[in-house]
Amino acid sequence: MAGIASKLQHDREKAQGIGSNARAVKYLGQDFEALRASCLERGQLFQDDLFEAIPASLGFKDLGPNSSKVRGIKWMRPMELTSNPQFIAGGTTRTDVCQGALGDCWLLAAIASLTLNKQVLSRVVPKGQTFDKDYAGIFHFEFWQFGEWVDVVIDDRLPAKDGELLFVHSAEGNEFWSALLEKAYAKLNGCYEALSGGSTTEGFEDFTGGIAEVHELRNAGPKLFKIIRKALSRGFLLGCSVDISNLADSEAITSSKLVRGHAYSLTHSLQLVRVRNPWGQVEWTGAWSDNDEDRARLINKSEDGEFWMSFLDFLSQYSRLEICNLTPDTLSEDENQNWALNKFEGAWRKGSTAGGCRNFPDSFWQNPQFVIKLDEEDDDPDDDEAGCTFLVGLIQKNRRRMRKSGEDMQTIGFSIYEVPKEYSGQRRVHLNKNFFLRNASAARSETFINLREVCERFCLPPGEYLIIPSTFQPNNNGDFCVRVFSEKQTFQDTVWGGHKPHPTGQHHNTAVFMSVGAGYFSCTMVWSPGDDIITDGFNLVTCRNMVNLLDKDGSGMLGLVEFKILWIKIEKYLDLYREKDVDDSGQMSSAEMRLAVNDAGFSLNSSLHQIIVARYSESGLTVDFDNFVGCLIRLETLFSELPLFTHTHTHTHTVVWMETV
Secondary structure (H helix, E strand, O other), X not given: OHHHHHHHHHHHHXXXXXXXXXXXXXXXXXXXXXXXXXXXXXXOOOOOOOOOOOHHHHOOOOXXXXXXXXXXXXXXXXXXXXXXXXXXXXXXXHHHOEOOXXXXXXXXXXXXXXXXXXXXXXXXXXXXXXXXXXXXXXXXXXXXXXXXXXXXXXXXXXXXXXOEEOOOEOOOOOEOHHXXXXXXXXXXXXXXXXXXXXXXXXXXXXXXXXXXXXXXXHHOOOOHHHHHHHHHHOOOEEEEEOOOOOHHHXXXXXXXXXXXXXXXXXXXXXXXXXXXXXXXXXXXXXXXXXXXXXXXXXXXXXXXXXXXXXXXXXXXXXXXXXXXXXXXHXXXXXXXXXXXXXXXXXXXXXXXXXXXXOOOHHHHOOOOOEEEEEOOOOOXXXXXXXXXXXXXXXXXXXXXXXXXXXXXXXXXXXXXXXXXXXXOOOOOOOOOHHHHHHOOOOEEOOOOEOOOEEEEEEEEOXXXXXXXXXXXXXXXXXXXXXXXXXXXXXXXXXXXXXXXXXXXXXXXXXXHXXXXXXXXXXXXXXXXXXXXXXXXXXXXXXXXXXXXXXXXXXXXXXXXXXXXXXXXXXXXXXXXXXHHOOOOOOOEEHHHHHHHHHHOOEEEOHHHHHHHHHHHOOOOOEEOHHHHHHHHHHHHHHHHHOOOOEEEEEOOOOOEEEEEO
């Protein structure tokens, strides 16, 4: 039960505001103010023992301890690199973010876009940090991570070679906020090399808590320019890129001086768009470029990596546009401009909730299922499509950190199904295999892909729907969160589980009771379910739980009536066990166990099913009869002693109510 206790504690902390931007979680328990005060009192510069200045903090393969690429690297403080270091010199600008020897242009494009929204930037880069007053070699930054904000503390020792910063740096030379921000993000993800390769949307989301959608420009809709203008006017973050045809094509420069496989940030639009290369050089040379006379009349040209191009050229030259939609937690002056958010957390676990995609009908239904209710149609007068518009984003957690151990992103996606009318209004719905065999999805992610997040925009009629996230293959473990964004008001309600009592049977077992007597230590001597069931007899823990469930007078013993009720329960559980053991193997698979638990009258969420499989199954993910009864007795005891755990949250900007089932 430790997992549930931990979740309850986490929920209590969230209810107190911990994890919000106003009260970010202290990453790894490090308190910036306390650590800085301690360093100042001792007159020592901070040295971070949780992200040390050692090769392991650089990487694990190309930047690993034995790689030739790390030779000659020294960790140096800004005071050792320049005589006049500045945290921020003359304000934050896009030219503060120049790429170094790390393939994290996706991150740098997101940082460059961040400088265009000072409110968002001041949240990620807390104010008051300096190399002058109260300098102690310690800095901190805040990032969004899967539903909560975390405050990451670092020291200011930075990787350098030949007296120059190795990774991101400012064009000014003595400005260090961007280099320190990159280090904090590397610490959050395990090492610098973990940042190599990625999507700008990932950086966008971790700097804002927003949700990012991707537009393939070869299939650009007629409303795309309007979407861009609207997004820029709201302070949303936008990025774009040019596809590569093969690995050798990566960062190849086209005839128009655009870089393939490189992340750019889109910063402005008229009937033109303004684009920036984080390299600070290599710029588009076509119409409206720095060399174009018309462009020269628009603005002074400079070799800063930023350039203008017509919207038609933008569509033809670039492959992909990424837009990060901001949430009400983004400190916007006008909250009504932003999306309302509801979020679920979940996990895929082998044998219980990792059912794979629709290609695996025998297990697909085991995946976690989340209910949403769409109440109101859109009222945007510029939108001709009737229905309820919303975004669904599925994020897999902490996969960059797993690169050190040889793991990477899972291939993920999701499906959306309309809830059958007979389940309308019910808060505990988990549809079974037969439903998915007979019904098509109402919507789904365009593809299953090995990115951190899969996000899609949908417009569906009002109604109730199930969102089912999954990995492509079954039995792949992973943690995830699902977010649903809408411009309409939403309501969320989460229900953990419940118990539906079964009627008592009419069997009589007085003779057996008399042979057992009043004690419970002899239960295994009299119970024999038959040769078709694999059993070693009930263990002592199960016997105690049986007595505890039915011992109403606290005597530690069962009377005749109490034992009769227990016997009837066991016989009913035996009938259910035989019914679900479809291959007559004498034992039950973990998938059959889930069906049996539901038919026994327990409506549980996915987290509890994961705990059940972990606690009561054998190494081959099978459950024998003894563990099956022990599990049901334990569940009935819990639900008889404890009130249902419920959590209700009403959001002030909330079309959708949700729950995890």
